[in-house]
Amino acid sequence: MLPVDQGILNSVSNAEYYNPHEVLGAHLGTDSGEGFVTVRVLRPFAKTVTIITLDGKYEAKHEYNGVFTAVFAAQKNGDEWAVPDYRVQTTYADGTVLNEDDPYRYLPQIGDMDTYLFAEGRHERLWDALGAHLHHFDDPLGDIEGTAFTVWAPNAHAVRVVGNFNGWDGRRHAMRELGSSGVWELFIPGVGVGEVYKYEILNANGVWEMKADPMERSHEVPPATGSVVSDSTFKWSDEKWMQQRAATDPHSGPVSIYEVHAGSWKKSIRDYRELAEELVAYVSKEGFTHVEFMPLAEHPFSGSWGYQVTGYYAVDSRLGSPDDFKYLVDRFHQAGIGVIMDWVPAHFPKDSFALGRFDGTPLYEDPDPTRGDHPDWGTYIFNFGRREVRNFLVANANFWLSEYHIDALRVDAVSSMLYLDYSREPGQWHPNIYGGRENLEAIDFLKEANATAYKNNPGIMMIAEESTAYQGITAPTDAGGLGFGLKWNMGWMHDTLEYLHEEPINRKWHHNEITFSMVYAYSEHYVLPISHDEVVHGKGSLFGKFPGNDWQRYAGVRALFAYQWAHPGKNLTFMGNEIAQYGEWNHDSSVDWNALNWQEHRQIQKLVADLNALYKASPALWSQDFDPAGFQWLTSDDADHNTLSFMRIGSQGETMVVVVNFSGEAWQDYQVPLPKGGRWNEVLTTDDEQYGGSGIHNGSFEAQEEEYHSRPYSARLTIPALGAVFLKPED
Known part of the structure; x- marks a missing residue:
């Protein structure tokens, strides 16, 4: 028998030893030239333990505190001695007999x-x-199925795997630490799909604490907090989409996004597969090019809307399994619709079962409280300067883009990562090594995440939600930028909604608010968002933001959609906006689909669908979104009429003229400058009766050789109150 120091044996028997495989399992020895095997197994409370091989059965004797030991002859393989395959038979005082494989022989x-x-x-x-x-092994005593568990906990004294498979007693499943890597691992035979598990960690403070797996792929439905062993059997059917994605630059194409909170789009929907049946059809009917989901990574509190993530590699279990979510993405792709998901690397919650103080130390979070605690959200901030933490997040972005075929990640709260003094008063933060306020480690992380995502997943988009004037958000990393493909234009959103909140009679005094966006429109590659943040927490619905009577409010919503779709930049609107629902969003309720019982709401819905159709069919509206050559003002200074006119130009010279009247009265005989003569057609007006308008149309008309606003041609048109018209020259 190979002897073991009693101190080590004591530590092993209490499952507190950093390398239990050193003691447990099978170990070869020789005596007088003959090989023998010493097998030690830990079976607390066992009555008898027997080791079974193809050659025979060997009774194990109790050695110390639940450790049983058996010694028998080794096998001869050529000139080498070898350990035979074996199983462990355990009998307990109540008569229970278990025949098991030994985790410590792998x-x-x-x-x-x-x-x-x-x-x-x-x-x-x-x-x-x-x-x-999951792993499979061929074995003379029968094929083996089981699960290999691997976790990073460098400051732990010991780590165990616990679950129903061991009665949540981890003593029989202590893990080993692999050198100085801080990684612990154990293969447990017999543990399969659906098993709930956690890691039981003897942390740096000498306290045992149970933690969910940071790399879990699946999770129990909250409020339960266990990780779940999963294995994907899903077969994708989106090969055509993925091939086209890899060969296409989406930034230069049409992007019209429908933002969705999956849990409250329709409360009657129970899971991702039901969502696939209804939401895919709806987004297709409305003509959006992309759907954007608010975070669908695992989060314990539904009221956080997914923005406080505990399981970065696990899909939200409230709506189903990982394969259920893949089914949803697959169905969108088959319908020709891209899928965007919100990604939240800016912070994580302090729930004790998750990442916080994972091994008793600030492991994932920055140890400096002026950098590692978020004062606004009561959460931790990642230690972006630690290589393993940065790797955890960079790989996580790739995970969603690769494993789930997600087409874009919208990165939440980028501003909070960029600045050390974000939401902090003087004295609550420390400058970086150069004396500045920038978080240099977070900036490097964002550059790496973007570069790695684009390198490994051609055809995707990385989108920043960033609200400051930080330069180069969408500039390439090799030019000193952060490397995002797109950035939410928060300034446009704020200025536009502030302007439209004014009574029409007062808008002339705020005209610069509606035109200012073009001063900086090409400083970044922008998405124009009217997002969930603007229709919640007392801000009211989109419909409710407009002044006037109901007709004026509906008309205002129509004019806003037209202006947004025509403005340079991609566009996004939140669910419920497209039907002009009365009430603001509440995550505990559905979109107000009952509003569609009234034709006014159906008419807004119809307009959005028609705007999307016109938008996708008109390269003038998207092919040069980020090139100043794609936009020209025709009239930007008509504050007295609250009216704008401008021209969008496509990369092949396609032309669309848009006139928007934000006043409360129609302008007859209104002179619009035009770039060329010939026949023009009104291809869409938001005042069409089918959209709830008054029915003012301009139809087809000839541009007159009458110079106006430095343009050689012009036309005198009727521009409807709170309306927009799209004009296109005949080829």
Whole structure:
């Protein structure tokens, strides 16, 4: 028998030893040239333990505190001695007999290159290395199915796996630490899909604490907090979409986004598969090019709308399994619709079962409280300067884009990452090494995340929600930028809604608010959002933001949509806006679909669908969104009439003239400057009766050779009150 120091044996028997495989399992020895095997197993409260091989059964004797030991002859393989395959039969005092495989006879299921790359912060598919992974082994005593568990906890004294499979007693499933990597691992035979598990960590403070797996792929439905072993059997049917995605630059194409909170679009919908049946059809009918989901990573509190993530690699279990979500994405792709998901690397909640103080130390969070605690949200902030943490997040972006075929990530709260003094008073923050307020580590992380995402997933988009004047958000990383593809234009959103909140008679005094966006329109590559943040927490619905009677409010909504779709930049609107629902969004309720019992709401819905159709069919409205050559003012200074006119120009010279009247009365014989003569057609007016308008039309008309506003041609038209018209020259 190979002896073991009693101190180590004591530690192993209490499952507190950093390398239990050193003691437990099978170990070869020789005596007088003959090979023998010493097998030690930990079976607390066992009556008898027997080791079973193909050659025979060997009774194990109790050695110390639940550790049983058996010694028998080794196998001869050529000139080498070898350990035979074996099983463990355990009998308990109540008569229970268990025949089990031994977790401690298996080599690590994670390779040295994996731990090396992780330590360097360069493992771009980290989810393949860490977490819970099913494995199959062929074995003379019967094929083995089980799960390899791997977790990073560098300051832990010991780590165990616990679950229903061991009665939540981790003593029989202590993990081993792999060198100095801080990674712990254990393969447990017999643990399969659907098993709930956690890691029981003897943390740096000497306290046992249960934690969910940071790399979990699936999670119990909250408020339960266990991780769930999962395995995908889903077969994708979106090959055509993915091939086209890889060969296309979406930034230069049409992008019209429908933002959705999956849990409250329709409360009657129970899961992702039901959502696929109804939401895909709806988004298709309305003509949006993309759907954007508010965060669908696992989060414990539904009232956070997903913005306080605990399971960064797990899809929200409230609506189903990982394969259910893949089904939803697949159905969108088959319908020709891209899928965007909100991603939240800016912070994470302090729930004790999750990432916070994971091994008893600030592991994922910055240890400096002036950098690691978020004063607004009561959450932790990631330690962006630590290689392993940065790797965890960079790989996570790739995970969603690769494993779930997500087409774009909208990165939440970028501003809070960029600045050390974000939401902090003097004395509550410290400058960076150069004396500035920028968070240099977070900036480097964002650059790496964007560059890695674009490199590994051609055809995707990375979109920043960023509200400051930080320069170069969408500039390439090799030019000193952050490398995002698009940025939400928060200034446009604020100025536009402030302007439209004014009574029409007062708007002439605020005309600069509606034109100012073109001063900086090409400073970044913008998305124009009317998002969930603008229709919640007492801000009222989109419909409710407009002054006047109901007709004027509906007309105002129509004019806003037309102006937004025509303005340079991609566009986004939140669910419920497209039907002009009366009430603001409440995540505990559905969109007010009952509003569609009234034709005024159906008419707004019809306009949005027609605007999307016109938009997608008109390269003038999107092919040069980020090039000043794609836009020209015709009249920008007509404050007295609250009216704008401008021209959008496509990359092949396509032309669309848009006139928007934000006043409360129609302008007859209104002179509109035009770039060329010939016949022009009114291709859409928001005042059409089918949209609830008064029915003013301009039809087809000839541009007159009458110079106006430095243009050689013009036309005298009727521009409806609170309306917009789209004019296109005949080829």
